Amino acid sequence: MNAVRLSPPATLTNPGIVQVTIPLASSKSESNRALIIDALTGFQCDLKNLSTARDTQTMIRLLKSQDNTADVLDAGTTMRFLTAYFTVTGQQKTMTGTPRMCERPIGILVDALRTLGADITYLNKEGYPPLQINGFSSSESNRISIRGDVSSQYISALVMIAPLLPNGLTLELTGAIGSRPYIEMTLEQMAYFGADVQADWATNTITITPKPYTPKPYAIESDWSGASYWYSVAALAQDETAEINLLGLKSKSLQGDSAIVDIMRSLGVESTFTESGVRLTKCPTSEFLAWDFTDCPDLAQTVAVCAAVKGVTLHLTGIESLKIKETDRVAALQAELQKVGAELVELEPNHRYEVHQLTASHTVPATIKTYDDHRMAMAFAPVAMREEIIIEEPRVVDKSYPSFWDDMARVATVDFIDELFQV
Numbered sequence: 100m101n102a103v104r105l106s107p108p109a110t111l112t113n114p115g116i117v118q119v120t121i122p123l124a125s126s127k128s129e130s131n132r133a134l135i136i137d138a139l140t141g142f143q144c145d146l147k148n149l150s151t152a153r154d155t156q157t158m159i160r161l162l163k164s165q166d167n168t169a170d171v172l173d174a175g176t177t178m179r180f181l182t183a184y185f186t187v188t189g190q191q192k193t194m195t196g197t198p199r200m201c202e203r204p205i206g207i208l209v210d211a212l213r214t215l216g217a218d219i220t221y222l223n224k225e226g227y228p229p230l231q232i233n234g235f236s237s238s239e240s241n242r243i244s245i246r247g248d249v250s251s252q253y254i255s256a257l258v259m260i261a262p263l264l265p266n267g268l269t270l271e272l273t274g275a276i277g278s279r280p281y282i283e284m285t286l287e288q289m290a291y292f293g294a295d296v297q298a299d300w301a302t303n304t305i306t307i308t309p310k311p312y313t314p315k316p317y318a319i320e321s322d323w324s325g326a327s328y329w330y331s332v333a334a335l336a337q338d339e340t341a342e343i344n345l346l347g348l349k350s351k352s353l354q355g356d357s358a359i360v361d362i363m364r365s366l367g368v369e370s371t372f373t374e375s376g377v378r379l380t381k382c383p384t385s386e387f388l389a390w391d392f393t394d395c396p397d398l399a400q401t402v403a404v405c406a407a408v409k410g411v412t413l414h415l416t417g418i419e420s421l422k423i424k425e426t427d428r429v430a431a432l433q434a435e436l437q438k439v440g441a442e443l444v445e446l447e448p449n450h451r452y453e454v455h456q457l458t459a460s461h462t463v464p465a466t467i468k469t470y471d472d473h474r475m476a477m478a479f480a481p482v483a484m485r486e487e488i489i490i491e492e493p494r495v496v497d498k499s500y501p502s503f504w505d506d507m508a509r510v511a512t513v514d515f516i517d518e519l520f521q522v
């Protein structure tokens with residue numbers, strides 16, 4: 100029998116006074132777009148404050164790698180953006196990732212790239228990674244209809260390569276559009292680097308003319324998705340004088356997850372923008388909150404856990420895309436919220452959900468499974484402001500926010516139970 104050391108769970112206890120300044124990780128979404136655009140200029144941009152997130156480090160590594168295989172691990176943007184980038188730059192690559200990545204659909208993007216002239220084949224299951232990029236000879240076609248309701252990352256991937264296409268690109272987005280702020284972020288960053296982009300949101304049409312990017316310096320903003328966990332800490336803190344200063348955030352952000360400012364006002368957190376970022380303090384809480392997460396799906400877990408523990412009834416819509424992210428986040432929330440005395444129920448099939456507290460008591464500390472999903476770990480960590488909690492596989496946070504536990508250790512005691520597991 101071998102003794103192996105697995106990633107020890109994190110136990111979070113004893114929140115004291117919550118008075119803290121957090122430098123925050125920078126945005127992996129902004130970083131990964133800037134890196135693709137930089138690569139399309141021949142790596143001539145001076146990118147500042149790039150994210151230390153694994154998703155971004157993977158992007159950096161794969162952009163420079165000469166290997167025939169690009170393993171994106173569990174990074175969705177890296178998979179989708181690189182598939183388009185390697186195609187348009189004529190690089191023959193095998194694109195693969197974790198087993199979960201190979202369950203996350205990519206057919207909509209591949210179909211669009213094929214229309215533009217790509218030769219791409221699936222190596223296992225049609226519509227899913229792994230896939231093989233065999234070559235690209237650009238077609239006359241520069242007008243594509245594409246569904247907007249599965250993942251905005253396909254659209255971001257296509258528009259970023261569009262300035263290099265001989266005829267540019269016109270994308271007609273069909274159906275509902277999910278995660279639209281991420282598309283707008285892409286277009287804003289492209290425009291900053293000199294691309295000629297036009298979005299008509301009345302007709303859901305995006306037009307990009309052929310025109311090379313202009314290399315320029317660019318500084319990445321702090322990560323609003325990562326900031327959301329600090330909002331939850333402030334909302335759940337017992338310390339009525341709690342004050343959290345989050346550095347590097349701006350009130351006018353490219354990131355749609357800055358919607359956390361408005362959401363958390365109902366959950367008892369006031370935001371004051373300062374020269375250095377945003378200051379969180381406590382304010383009165385509502386008893387009920389309804390929110391449509393179509394534009395900000397990555398906030399749903401944070402808000403669901405926070406509302407559940409605070410005893411605020413929450414109605415969620417726009418969370419369909421959660422089922423195809425790092426894990427099925429709806430199922431994961433349903434299982435784990437029970438452990439902190441709450442439940443997530445479906446009010447209208449696949450459309451409207453409710454989170455509410457249960458009257459029965461629950462076992463403390465709860466041990467939360469994270470399902471290879473960084474946001475499960477970080478969404479449940481703030482529960483420590485109310486009761487002891489154990490988070491399994493805590494290093495999942497490395498995907499987007501590697502310093503998360505170091506930062507949490509400033510408002511809670513974080514113990515990694517260093518035990519030997521027998522196999």
Ligand SMILES: O=C(O)C1=C[C@@H](OP(=O)(O)O)[C@@H](O)[C@H](O)C1
Nearest residue numbers: 128176250251252278281397420
């Ligand atoms: O473009 C991006 O940077 C992202 C878009 C969103 O994905 P979907 O468009 O698949 O919802 C979001 O959930 C993801 O974390 C990052």
Ligand SMILES: C=C(OP(=O)(O)O)C(=O)O
Nearest residue numbers: 173174175176397424425
């Ligand atoms: C869904 C996420 O990332 P991605 O789709 O890029 O893997 C996320 O960070 O929550």
